[in-house]
Amino acid sequence: MCGIVGYVGNKNAQNFLVSGLKRLEYRGYDSAGVVTLDQEGNATLIRAKGKIANLESCMAKKKRDDVIGIGHTRWATHGEPSEANAHPHKAGSIYLVHNGIIENYKELKSQLKNHDFKSDTDTEVLAALIESFYQDGKHPLVNAVVQALKLVKGTYGIAVVSEKNPEEIVVARSGSPLVVGIGKDETLIASDASALIGHTKRAIYLKDGEVAKVSKDSIEVKTLNAEPVSAKVEEIETNLAAIQKGGYDHFLLKEIMEQPESLAETLRGRVDTKNNLVHLGGPGLSEAELRKIKHLIVVGCGTAHYAGTLASYYIEQFTPEITIETVVASEYRYRQAYIPKDSVALIVSQSGETADTLACLREIKKQGAKTIGIVNAIGSTIAREVDGGTYVHVGPEIAVASTKAFTSQVIAMVMFGITIAQAKGVKNTILRSYIEEIAKLPDEISKLLNSDIPNAVKTMTQKYAKYEHGIYLGRDVAYPTAMEGALKMKEISYLDANAYAFGELKHGPLALVDDRFFEVVLLPKGALYEKAISNVQEVLARGGHVIVITNEEHFDLPVDDIVKITTDLEIFAPIIMNVISQLFAYNMAVAKGNNVDQPRNLAKSVTVE
Numbered sequence: 001m002c003g004i005v006g007y008v009g010n011k012n013a014q015n016f017l018v019s020g021l022k023r024l025e026y027r028g029y030d031s032a033g034v035v036t037l038d039q040e041g042n043a044t045l046i047r048a049k050g051k052i053a054n055l056e057s058c059m060a061k062k063k064r065d066d067v068i069g070i071g072h073t074r075w076a077t078h079g080e081p082s083e084a085n086a087h088p089h090k091a092g093s094i095y096l097v098h099n100g101i102i103e104n105y106k107e108l109k110s111q112l113k114n115h116d117f118k119s120d121t122d123t124e125v126l127a128a129l130i131e132s133f134y135q136d137g138k139h140p141l142v143n144a145v146v147q148a149l150k151l152v153k154g155t156y157g158i159a160v161v162s163e164k165n166p167e168e169i170v171v172a173r174s175g176s177p178l179v180v181g182i183g184k185d186e187t188l189i190a191s192d193a194s195a196l197i198g199h200t201k202r203a204i205y206l207k208d209g210e211v212a213k214v215s216k217d218s219i220e221v222k223t224l225n226a227e228p229v230s231a232k233v234e235e236i237e238t239n240l241a242a243i244q245k246g247g248y249d250h251f252l253l254k255e256i257m258e259q260p261e262s263l264a265e266t267l268r269g270r271v272d273t274k275n276n277l278v279h280l281g282g283p284g285l286s287e288a289e290l291r292k293i294k295h296l297i298v299v300g301c302g303t304a305h306y307a308g309t310l311a312s313y314y315i316e317q318f319t320p321e322i323t324i325e326t327v328v329a330s331e332y333r334y335r336q337a338y339i340p341k342d343s344v345a346l347i348v349s350q351s352g353e354t355a356d357t358l359a360c361l362r363e364i365k366k367q368g369a370k371t372i373g374i375v376n377a378i379g380s381t382i383a384r385e386v387d388g389g390t391y392v393h394v395g396p397e398i399a400v401a402s403t404k405a406f407t408s409q410v411i412a413m414v415m416f417g418i419t420i421a422q423a424k425g426v427k428n429t430i431l432r433s434y435i436e437e438i439a440k441l442p443d444e445i446s447k448l449l450n451s452d453i454p455n456a457v458k459t460m461t462q463k464y465a466k467y468e469h470g471i472y473l474g475r476d477v478a479y480p481t482a483m484e485g486a487l488k489m490k491e492i493s494y495l496d497a498n499a500y501a502f503g504e505l506k507h508g509p510l511a512l513v514d515d516r517f518f519e520v521v522l523l524p525k526g527a528l529y530e531k532a533i534s535n536v537q538e539v540l541a542r543g544g545h546v547i548v549i550t551n552e553e554h555f556d557l558p559v560d561d562i563v564k565i566t567t568d569l570e571i572f573a574p575i576i577m578n579v580i581s582q583l584f585a586y587n588m589a590v591a592k593g594n595n596v597d598q599p600r601n602l603a604k605s606v607t608v609e
């Protein structure tokens with residue numbers, strides 16, 4: 001949420017800043033700005049409401065060849081999206097960009113009488129606070145930043161420059177990521193390593209409570225208590241192709257189509273079909289520790305939460321004597337929940353930075369339970385703070401709506417469940433079908449994506465674009481799959497879409513059925529198939545407009561549309577059905593002319609509460 005970039009070196013800073021911001025635009029996109037300094041410290045500040053493209057047009061009139069600067073793309077928290085509220089914020093000679101929230105900004109603001117506030121933001125308060133300690137510029141900027149940060153309550157990733165010292169940038173982090181890229185005679189700053197790809201492969205990931213003074217050829221990292229830190233230089237693993245559209249119209253479609261490969265990456269080296277075993281090295285739990293687990297808590301937000309819910313339906317099918325609770329992180333962090341002895345928490349997050357999920361992780365650790373990350377972003381805060389984990393390895397997911405991460409999160413968690421079951425001595429004959437199907441899943445998704453179905457879904461979507469509401473229905477494992485389908489539709493098509501457990505239909509939602517609604521029914525073969533068929537009939541009898549997604553070839557009720565899947569899978573057929581839900585939502589968003597990759601009001605990585 002929000003993106004920060006910075007540059008100091010010999011090249012044109014504006015060029016790097018704007019290209020970096022474009023890469024980070026998925027993190028927030030309601031306004032953006034950059035400031036650069038010339039050798040004398042004269043600043044050029046350019047800010048614009050809306051997308052980076054607007055900033056670029058403003059920049060065309062103010063081209064500079066300055067070699068130092070900072071920039072920001074914003075997802076508004078305090079104050080509406082406007083030019084005045086866009087970062088960088090100025091106070092005296094100081095310019096500041098900030099991700100996060102300064103919680104005590106009102107109290108701090110009341111003490112900063114000498115600053116004439118021009119915005120409604122908490123960030124300008126921090127700029128003014130730093131300036132109050134810096135003023136004449138006789139002391140190092142880094143000292144003023146540290147003094148200010150010691151008074152701050154909240155979260156931040158910041159970059160600061162001063163007109164009085166046009167050779168250095170000060171950066172700091174607490175709860176909001178910051179990466180310092182090391183180039184040849186240049187240092188690059190970003191809140192997400194994707195902005196650095198193509199410029200350098202070497203980077204330092206700041207830790208919470210660290211502050212760094214950087215120039216084009218030096219990086220000094222300290223703690224807020226002035227203790228020097230010998231920061232670890234790490235390699236950035238992603239390549240340029242992974243963050244480009246690769247011929248697709250949208251990142252979302254690219255990411256849907258990538259699922260066979262991204263899931264294969266999740267499985268690589270972990271599934272042994274010869275011996276019907278799963279090996280996960282990352283969690284770092286011994287056989288004895290796995291055997292002792294009695295309770296699993298699965299924590300996440302949005303898609304990660306639904307992935308956790310679906311995985312828990314699977315895990316409880318084959319893991320005896322374990323209770324599983326799936327919780328929404330923003331709720332759980334404030335509940336007085338009792339964590340039973342021998343609990344393990346699965347912390348699920350694509351970005352590894354979601355504020356609520358991170359807060360739960362810290363709380364759960366305090367209570368003594370072991371935490372296992374199911375994370376995509378390598379080196380992210382959650383990945384660093386968990387006791388162990390399993391990276392899903394799906395590569396960068398750029399579209400705000402999550403697709404390939406969901407599929408891999410579900411399977412990674414099921415694999416973790418299998419390792420528990422293996423340790424607890426569950427019979428191989430029970431686990432074998434799960435393992436066999438997991439191994440087949442990438443090919444089965446590929447089969448679907450290369451069939452006529454994607455085109456059929458596209459054609460079908462035209463018919464439903466005029467509807468105002470969608471109801472997603474399913475039973476058992478199809479229910480969490482329906483929840484994820486409805487979320488996808490809501491996020492990118494702006495259609496009011498909600499999911500219900502089929503059995504709940506007659507306890508309320510059935511009253512909604514009329515011509516403004518369509519109903520998407522996920523209907524996998526299996527024990528509850530006949531019951532679900534009765535439910536479909538109940539909807540049809542009330543004039544519903546039903547779309548059925550099923551792997552049952554004999555399905556023949558007179559519904560409006562049927563998407564029949566041919567797949568060898570039984571257990572994981574809902575994952576294939578979810579790919580169809582993804583395609584349906586994607587085509588709906590395109591049909592409505594929406595910004596598919598950056599839906600209104602949302603951001604990819606929610607690093608504030």
Ligand code: G6P
Pocket residue numbers: 301302303304348349350351352353354357400401402602603604605606
């Ligand atoms: C945001 C994104 C969702 C995502 C959720 C959790 O709301 O728009 O796509 O599912 O955050 O993100 P995480 O990075 O923790 O998986």
